[in-house]
Amino acid sequence: MHSNPRAAARFIGVLFLTALIANGIGSELAESTTDRTVILVGELLELLCGAAVVGVGALTYVVFRDWSPGLATGYLGFRITEAAVNAIIVVSTLTAAGLPQEYRDVLLAQRYQAQLVYIFVFVFGAAVWYVLLHRMRAVPRFLTVWGLGGVAILLVGALFDLFGLHIDMLLYGLPLGVNELVLGVWLITRGFTPPARATPEPV
Numbered sequence: 001m002h003s004n005p006r007a008a009a010r011f012i013g014v015l016f017l018t019a020l021i022a023n024g025i026g027s028e029l030a031e032s033t034t035d036r037t038v039i040l041v042g043e044l045l046e047l048l049c050g051a052a053v054v055g056v057g058a059l060t061y062v063v064f065r066d067w068s069p070g071l072a073t074g075y076l077g078f079r080i081t082e083a084a085v086n087a088i089i090v091v092s093t094l095t096a097a098g099l100p101q102e103y104r105d106v107l108l109a110q111r112y113q114a115q116l117v118y119i120f121v122f123v124f125g126a127a128v129w130y131v132l133l134h135r136m137r138a139v140p141r142f143l144t145v146w147g148l149g150g151v152a153i154l155l156v157g158a159l160f161d162l163f164g165l166h167i168d169m170l171l172y173g174l175p176l177g178v179n180e181l182v183l184g185v186w187l188i189t190r191g192f193t194p195p196a197r198a199t200p201e202p203v
Helices: 005-031 036-064 069-097 101-136 141-162 169-189
Strands: none
Touching: 005 036, 005 169, 036 069, 036 101, 069 101, 101 141, 101 169, 141 169
16 A cells, blocks of 8 residues: 555545435425425535545555555545446436426436446445455454445345336445445554555556
8 A cells, every 4th residue: 555545445445425415405495395495505515525536535545556456546546436327316406496397296206216327336436445445354354344335235225216117225334324324433543454465456
């Protein structure tokens, strides 16, 4: 790892928690009212989430690129894609806020479909993230196993939604959400554990 993995881990932990909280609050604000000011605040929080996830990807790439360049690059790519889909969600929501109800309903339905796309991008990125941490033994194994289990549950729930069996996203997203909260706090307080005998992968 690079010279100060603990400092990088703290920044990643802060950004991790920022993305998690901003996305949760922002989505709730945007979907719970027709007040344009509240919707705007919610969408600004979702944009903050998008910026935070790119920051997580970039810092992860810097820390792990010498040890696992393929996974580090792949993770950064997924996080950039995730932020782009998030921006589409924000634009569609802000556009809907200024339209008559019937047109607003159409765009909000598109928002829901875009959220499913977002979840699938997020799932693949999260899988790469936890595999990377697991291989590098950068955090305790229970966190990576828990994370991968949460990713699997999230993927199954999203697939049910995709094929018409609508389930509250909070239910199938909760295991991974709690894991990310714990992981964020762990990274801030404990940082990464440098691999004892690992050698960098060839580029």
